[in-house]
Amino acid sequence: MAQITTTSELRDITKMERIGAHSHIRGLGLNDLLEPRSGPDSEGMIGQAKARKAAGLILKMVRERKIAGRAILMAGPPSSGKTAIAMGMAQTLGTDVPFTMISASEVFSLSMSKTEALTQAFRRSIGVRIKEETEIIEGEVVEIQIDRSLTGAQTTGRLTIKTQDMETVYDLGTKMIDALTKEKIIAGDVISIDRASGKINKLGRSYARSRDYDATGADTKFVQTPSGELQTRREVVHTVSLHEIDVINSRTQGFLALFAGDTGEIKPELRAQIDGKVGEWREEGKAEIVPGVLFIDEVHMLDIECFSFLNRALEQELSPLVIMASNRGMARIRGTTYKSPHGLPVDLLDRVLIITTAKYTDDDIEKIIQIRCAEEDTKLSDDALKILTTMASQTTLRYALNLISCAQVVALKRKSPAGLVDVDDLRRCYSFFLDEKRSVQWVGEGTAGLIGEDDGQDTRKDRMEE
Incomplete structure (x- = not known):
């Protein structure tokens, strides 16, 4: 009787990202004097x-x-x-x-x-940095009480929040209770609430709860409990683009049109009105343009x-x-x-x-290949690195970089120790895939039987001669 075994695979979703052609670029690599770093x-x-x-x-x-x-x-x-x-x-x-x-x-x-x-x-x-004042409630959550009716239709609650100097109890409605539940707010969290929009932002855990560290995650952030008044007025800055303002004002679904992608053509008259309004905000000091x-x-x-x-x-x-x-x-x-x-x-x-920009030197190509190998988690032997650098200088850099992941698959298939890519793996991939120069040579030989632009004209000429 055959025994059937099943295996389950666990994946870290934070690492399931596609490695792009420029995913290794994190900046220009310049110091304060605009000199390139190495x-x-x-x-x-x-x-x-x-x-x-x-x-x-x-x-x-x-x-x-x-x-x-x-x-x-x-x-x-x-x-x-x-x-x-x-x-x-x-x-x-x-x-x-x-x-x-x-x-x-x-x-x-x-x-x-x-x-x-x-x-x-x-x-x-073109960005528009909009400044506005709003009332913020910021403090440490002491207690959250939620009262539900027997039918479950009505829900009320109370939120006790404090600073180092005062403590207050707020009555909660259904929307605020849902927001607190969604953010998973519990006693000991330091939060901020925007009174105008009701948006809740979780700042971290209070230092007073640091003794409960073993019961929290390793990535828990501990912050100091705020001091002073619970309600303060702060200046909040939002940065949006002119195109986002255009879409929100030109579509009936408003902000959701940005996610739908159905922006369509926008009338010039609407853009003129928005430019005029942004100009008024600039004069009043409510907004500034960010080119x-x-x-x-x-x-x-x-x-x-x-x-x-x-x-x-x-x-x-x-x-x-x-x-x-x-x-x-x-x-x-x-x-x-x-x-x-x-x-x-x-x-x-x-x-x-x-x-x-100029073509890369051999030393630059070798460093780029090393960076791409680290990005794609591929190990090359010293001889393979030299061969791949020579390939890049004789063909193109993109062609050589594309061979890295292909050669890794070949190396894993032949069960190379630690997945190390060797010269034979690169040569095998080189024989599988043509570069630009070999492709032109292959087409120019005329032995592939490919159809060209002149084939139909030659056939018509032969028929006319007959």
Whole structure:
């Protein structure tokens, strides 16, 4: 009789994340003097010192709000770190300054016009920091009493909360009881309650309950019980983008439209009214504008109409810093028969500051491969590291990085000790997958039987001759 065994697998959901192409980038890796750092302090960035310095200078001007309505072009060959620098800029800016990253092909959509898509991208990159005063109740929870009726239809309760100087009992309604239950508030927690919205924020556990540490989790945060009055007036700052304000005021479902994604086209008259209202808030001191950054990757894919719109949009009062990236040399401007550097019109090139990137050196490639191996939890032997570096210099860096995870699967399949990837694993993957140069060679040999553009014309010529 066969014995059937079942195994259960436990996974940590916090670690089930996809490793992206630039997930190792945590910043630009610059010190206070805008000099590139090396080693563990480089924040995942390798090489491109000149371009990183220029990007750091731009970021400093963005933070000091000395630059807006300008355009930056990052030009360089493929696999030279243009998108990585943009990701580093986004990580350095943090969440306080809006940073929007789009690809030029996203502009061409059937649901809205090209100019509307660019306008929405522009307004996503402009933040409005709104200041308002609100009453906050902050203190340590002493006791929560919840009284339920026999039918369960009505629920009332009382919340006893204290500071170091006073203690008060508040009557609770159904909504507040639900909010306390949702946040799992218990006696000994230090909380803050916004009286206007009823929002509850759990600040941590009181130091007086620190003796109960064994009964709490390891990540429990202990805070001091507040002193003074329970109710205080504080200035609360909210940062939203102009696009979010546009969507909330243009759709009947309001804030939920942002999650549905059905923004659609927004009327210019509504945007003009919102700009006027934001201008009034600025004069009254209730709000301030936070110009952010809009990054357009593969900008040469835009057409002449989009470039004409950019020329006008950069001159508007509310305009972010626009950073573009292109790997083209002399290329045809889409929508015209003219050729121009980087595929951009000359009048737009005259408005931009150009940052150039160069190909990575062998030492830089080796360091990048080591960082990616650590990110993908892959171990390479010394010989395999040298071979992969040589592959990257002879083919492309992206091709070599894509072989890392493939070679790891091959190494695990042959039951390599500790999953160590060796030279034979890389050679096997190299034989499985073609790089760009070998693919062109394979197609050029004509032995694959592939159909080309001239095949149909040759067939028609043969028929006409017959």
